[in-house]
Amino acid sequence: MAERAEASLLARVRPGRGARVAAVLRRLAAMPARDPFAFAGLTIYAAFVLVALFADLLASNPPLEIVFTKAGRLAANLPPSAEFPLGTTNLGRDIYAQLVFGTRSALAVGLSAAIVVASVGTIVGLVAGYFGGWFDTVLMRIADMALSLPFLPFVVVLTGFLGASTWNIVLAVALLLWPNSARVIRSQVLTVRERAYIEAARVTGARPWRILFIHVAPNILPLSFVYGAIAIGWAIITEAGISFLGFGDSTSVSWGYMLQDAFSSQALSRGQYHWFGPPGICIMLIVVAGFFISRGYEEVFIPKLRD
Amino acid sequence: MILEVRDLEVHYRGKAAPTRAVDGASFAVPAGQIVGLVGESGCGKTTAARAIMGVLPGNARCVGGEIRFKGRTLDNAAMHDLRWRQIAYVPQSAMSSLDPVYTVGAQLAEVLTKRGTLGRAAAQARAADLFELVGLGPRRLADYPHQFSGGMRQRAAIAMALALEPSLILADEPVTALDVIVQRQVLDTLRALQQRLNLSVVLVTHDISVVAYLCDAVVVMYAGQVVESGPARDVLAHPRHPYTMGLRNAFPDLTSRATDLVPIDGSPPDLADPPAGCRFAPRCPFALAACTTGTVAVGADAPGHVSACRRDGEADALRRAALEPATWQRSSISATS
Amino acid sequence: MRLVLERFLHNAGALLAVTTILFFMFRLMPGTPLAAYINDNLNADQQRLMLEMFGLDKPMWMQYFIYLGNLVHGELGLSFFQRRPVLDILLEVLPNSLILTLTGLVVAYIFGVLAGAWLAWKRGSWVEGVAVPIVLASRAAPEFWIGMVLLALLSFNLGWFPSGGANSPGMFYTSEWQRLVSLDYLQHLALPVLTLALYLQGLPLLLMRSNMLEVMHEEFVVMARMKGFSQWRIVIRHAARNALLPVVTAFALGIGISMGGNVVVETVFSWPGIGRMLVTAVANLDYPLAQGAFLMIALVLITMNFVADLLYGVLDPRVRHGRAG
Ligand SMILES: Nc1ncnc2c1ncn2[C@@H]1O[C@H](COP(=O)(O)OP(=O)(O)OP(=O)(O)O)[C@@H](O)[C@H]1O
Ligand code: SF4
Ligand SMILES: [Mg+2]
Numbered sequence: 001m002a003e004r005a006e007a008s009l010l011a012r013v014r015p016g017r018g019a020r021v022a023a024v025l026r027r028l029a030a031m032p033a034r035d036p037f038a039f040a041g042l043t044i045y046a047a048f049v050l051v052a053l054f055a056d057l058l059a060s061n062p063p064l065e066i067v068f069t070k071a072g073r074l075a076a077n078l079p080p081s082a083e084f085p086l087g088t089t090n091l092g093r094d095i096y097a098q099l100v101f102g103t104r105s106a107l108a109v110g111l112s113a114a115i116v117v118a119s120v121g122t123i124v125g126l127v128a129g130y131f132g133g134w135f136d137t138v139l140m141r142i143a144d145m146a147l148s149l150p151f152l153p154f155v156v157v158l159t160g161f162l163g164a165s166t167w168n169i170v171l172a173v174a175l176l177l178w179p180n181s182a183r184v185i186r187s188q189v190l191t192v193r194e195r196a197y198i199e200a201a202r203v204t205g206a207r208p209w210r211i212l213f214i215h216v217a218p219n220i221l222p223l224s225f226v227y228g229a230i231a232i233g234w235a236i237i238t239e240a241g242i243s244f245l246g247f248g249d250s251t252s253v254s255w256g257y258m259l260q261d262a263f264s265s266q267a268l269s270r271g272q273y274h275w276f277g278p279p280g281i282c283i284m285l286i287v288v289a290g291f292f293i294s295r296g297y298e299e300v301f302i303p304k305l306r307d
Numbered sequence: 308m309i310l311e312v313r314d315l316e317v318h319y320r321g322k323a324a325p326t327r328a329v330d331g332a333s334f335a336v337p338a339g340q341i342v343g344l345v346g347e348s349g350c351g352k353t354t355a356a357r358a359i360m361g362v363l364p365g366n367a368r369c370v371g372g373e374i375r376f377k378g379r380t381l382d383n384a385a386m387h388d389l390r391w392r393q394i395a396y397v398p399q400s401a402m403s404s405l406d407p408v409y410t411v412g413a414q415l416a417e418v419l420t421k422r423g424t425l426g427r428a429a430a431q432a433r434a435a436d437l438f439e440l441v442g443l444g445p446r447r448l449a450d451y452p453h454q455f456s457g458g459m460r461q462r463a464a465i466a467m468a469l470a471l472e473p474s475l476i477l478a479d480e481p482v483t484a485l486d487v488i489v490q491r492q493v494l495d496t497l498r499a500l501q502q503r504l505n506l507s508v509v510l511v512t513h514d515i516s517v518v519a520y521l522c523d524a525v526v527v528m529y530a531g532q533v534v535e536s537g538p539a540r541d542v543l544a545h546p547r548h549p550y551t552m553g554l555r556n557a558f559p560d561l562t563s564r565a566t567d568l569v570p571i572d573g574s575p576p577d578l579a580d581p582p583a584g585c586r587f588a589p590r591c592p593f594a595l596a597a598c599t600t601g602t603v604a605v606g607a608d609a610p611g612h613v614s615a616c617r618r619d620g621e622a623d624a625l626r627r628a629a630l631e632p633a634t635w636q637r638s639s640i641s642a643t644s
Numbered sequence: 645m646r647l648v649l650e651r652f653l654h655n656a657g658a659l660l661a662v663t664t665i666l667f668f669m670f671r672l673m674p675g676t677p678l679a680a681y682i683n684d685n686l687n688a689d690q691q692r693l694m695l696e697m698f699g700l701d702k703p704m705w706m707q708y709f710i711y712l713g714n715l716v717h718g719e720l721g722l723s724f725f726q727r728r729p730v731l732d733i734l735l736e737v738l739p740n741s742l743i744l745t746l747t748g749l750v751v752a753y754i755f756g757v758l759a760g761a762w763l764a765w766k767r768g769s770w771v772e773g774v775a776v777p778i779v780l781a782s783r784a785a786p787e788f789w790i791g792m793v794l795l796a797l798l799s800f801n802l803g804w805f806p807s808g809g810a811n812s813p814g815m816f817y818t819s820e821w822q823r824l825v826s827l828d829y830l831q832h833l834a835l836p837v838l839t840l841a842l843y844l845q846g847l848p849l850l851l852m853r854s855n856m857l858e859v860m861h862e863e864f865v866v867m868a869r870m871k872g873f874s875q876w877r878i879v880i881r882h883a884a885r886n887a888l889l890p891v892v893t894a895f896a897l898g899i900g901i902s903m904g905g906n907v908v909v910e911t912v913f914s915w916p917g918i919g920r921m922l923v924t925a926v927a928n929l930d931y932p933l934a935q936g937a938f939l940m941i942a943l944v945l946i947t948m949n950f951v952a953d954l955l956y957g958v959l960d961p962r963v964r965h966g967r968a969g
Contacts, residue, residue: 360870362866362870364861364866386872387872390870390871391870396867398863398867403863403864404866404867405864406864407864407886407960407961408885408886410961418871421877451961451962
């Protein structure tokens with residue numbers, strides 16, 4: 001009964017779902033022209049996803065295998081060539097292959113951190129913002145606390161002592177980043193819950209959880225998405241930093257591992273830019289893509305941010 | 308005439324067509340008088356006043372017309388000299404027009420020393436005098452803008468405008484944001500100072516009762532053009548343009564109680580694409596087919612009480628009809644037009 | 645005054661929380677914290693004696709209060725590895741970290757503020773179209789990678805700067821102060837500072853740019869033009885002064901935040917600072933030293949959060965007088 005009344009009231013105060021989806025799609029389709037930044041970001045993401053998926057086809061050598069020249073000698077410290085597009089390491093490993101396979105671990109770290117940050121941040125933000133009360137107070141205090149921990153040192157200590165695994169890095173990043181998204185989402189919930197159709201749903205006696213997930217959450221998802229995109233970049237940079245410091249997972253080849261390898265093998269003094277340059281550029285590209293997308297999507301989904 | 312504005316045209320850049328916020332407006336300000344510039348919201352009053360100051364937003368261009376001050380054409384070079392020293396401005400919202408990070412006293416002193424010729428100490432003394440002049444305690448000079456009430460801020464803005472003893476003040480809705488009692492006090496202060504210092508004032512307002520209370524002459528603007536002007540008493544007692552008649556019905560008298568107010572139906576036209584002929588025609592109860600062709604505006608050199616209405620000859624009859632609330636109902640408008 | 649007290653309590657609470665987290669984090673780590681000391685040569689009795697010596701035989705809650713009490717007295721324990729008081733070790737390297745961070749930040753903020761204001765001025769021009777993506781990219785590059793590229797280019801390739809450390813070997817100074825102002829020290833400082841500055845300039849630049857764009861439309865800037873003030877006075881005294889408020893806060897916060905980031909930069913340049921100390925301590929499983937270094941970094945971070953809160957009040961009269969709007 002209440003739900004019927006709710007539906008009919010909503011029909012009057014809120015634009016239909018179809019109309020809203022169509023509006024978002026229209027804005028998405030217009031994006032490349034309207035927001036070249038976001039489009040560029042999406043293109044970069046898509047390119048890296050393709051490289052990760054087809055890594056085996058793109059690189060012929062396993063990343064940690066020691067390779068030999070045609071003459072049968074150890075292929076150490078070779079400059080870029082047709083056979084090794086980015087040359088080889090001092091131990092005779094194919095740098096190009098490492099770069100290609102590094103894409104996989106980068107995306108794995110980035111996406112898993114993004115999923116954890118976005119989902120924890122969203123749930124905490126929704127519940128704290130909608131129900132308020134002591135629950136809200138406690139959660140926001142915890143968020144404050146997490147924000148006063150120094151980021152990188154915390155990750156260093158955690159991974160240093162808990163053991164060098166990719167998952168510990170993801171865990172540490174997620175532990176420190178969820179408060180940012182939770183706070184912003186909470187304040188967004190505070191404004192959304194005052195809107196007419198939420199008010200209408202409340203008046204008609206819809207259950208709170210139903211209102212929260214059916215009516216409030218859809219308004220929040222774009223923000224979760226934005227914070228997820230930002231977390232991808234942070235996680236990848238952090239993984240690289242931790243690997244560089246020597247606390248990384250030494251069994252998988254990541255861009256951070258490559259940089260650490262190059263650094264400790266005197267690639268800098270030998271001027272092997274082809275070794276330590278590309279991994280840094282890849283990290284930069286993926287993080288920049290996150291910046292671009294978070295800018296663009298904010299505009300697509302939250303039109304009031306446009307000026 | 309201390310100020311003459313002739314065929315002023317100001318455009319805002321727009322997506323398709325420019326917004327012609329001021330479109331051929333002409334009026335004059337006699338020395339030592341208060342001239343009210345009235346019209347509904349969006350008629351281009353602020354834009355006209357800012358064009359006189361020569362300070363327009365980045366997307367605005369002054370595309371035509373001439374402004375003369377004491378017989379001298381106002382261009383950038385002239386304004387460089389005259390700004391604030393001869394022509395000062397009282398903004399609509401005094402809160403946002405004061406820099407939040409300096410005390411009001413410091414901002415007064417800044418004008419006195421950087422645009423005026425006073426030294427630091429003399430500026431302090433002068434600032435205190437100015438505060439006294441507008442009815443503020445000199446102690447409040449040390450306060451920041453956010454510590455002032457709305458009325459006090461408006462007084463401070465008037466003190467700021469008077470700082471360099473200008474001969475002309477442009478006041479843009481100086482009391483609109485205030486409640487009625489404070490409005491009266493600030494207007495009284497303005498009037499007293501105007502007489503004492505023999506100032507000329509252009510008072511921008513959308514409130515015709517403020518004009519009745521304070522002004523010597525009045526210029527009525529509609530959709531970027533001047534539709535009627537003349538001595539305030541004449542214009543208010545015997546309005547000749549239907550828009551002025553409508554305005555008079557639509558506002559409560561500052562001196563009397565609000566009785567049956569009759570609003571003008573509809574809203575001003577889109578200035579990016581204004582209607583041809585008389586711009587008031589779509590809302591005018593007396594519009595005829597002939598009203599929608601050609602241009603209708605008050606000419607540049609019109610003396611006395613003038614109206615741009617095509618049916619100016621029948622003004623007396625129209626005025627009588629306009630007193631009937633029924634005249635202003637939607638149905639009657641569609642019937643006549 | 646109430647505001648100051650409130651912010652103080654807030655930040656003191658955060659500090660207590662961080663020390664608590666730290667305590668339990670280190671206690672709950674796998675393995676005994678005395679792994680470095682206890683080896684197979686010690687028999688069971690000797691091991692117990694060792695635990696008693698470090699107070700590790702007491703119940704957890706008692707250890708917690710002893711730990712807090714010690715902290716209040718600046719007692720951070722002995723380094724397992726160096727067998728010296730942790731506090732002494734940290735105070736030795738702290739100046740290096742502070743000097744690096746502050747110099748880097750100052751360079752970054754001076755550049756960022758000026759460039760940001762200039763870019764706001766160039767709104768809508770091709771300069772903006774080129775510069776903004778470049779700045780975004782500079783914020784996206786890993787800090788240590790910027791350091792590596794600069795090191796390879798300016799030190800190994802061109803030989804302009806030394807490649808690491810804080811002083812050349814074999815140099816002796818009569819006092820710490822003399823060491824810090826020696827030309828040799830400054831030469832070693834230059835490259836890490838440049839790295840830090842390159843990495844950090846993006847934030848103040850973008851912040852200043854967007855603030856300027858906003859402020860330039862404010863009514864009081866329009867009024868300053870009406871008053872006939874010079875362009876220079878309007879931009880500097882009114883627009884920039886207001887646009888600067890959040891940037892100054894960001895600067896104070898930046899001291900705390902980039903102290904944490906120093907972990908990687910100090911490693912790249914073998915800079916003997918607190919960040920590198922933390923990394924070595926963790927690598928050596930030197931719990932007391934790691935804990936001390938972490939606490940020191942957290943202390944700087946939280947202090948700077950507090951300073952930022954206060955600064956905002958000092959710089960913005962609206963906050964100072966207890967009104968937000
Ligand atoms: N910065 C701007 N950019 C574009 N259009 C503007 C701008 N400022 C004003 N306009 C347009 O110009 C027209 C005149 O505006 P103006 O502010 O001069 O009117 P006004 O008579 O002062 O109104 P009010 O009583 O609301 O202050 C309006 O249609 C308005 O939409
Ligand atoms: S009568 Fe005609 S000219 Fe006069 S105001 Fe009405 S429409 Fe305009
Ligand atoms: Mg206006």
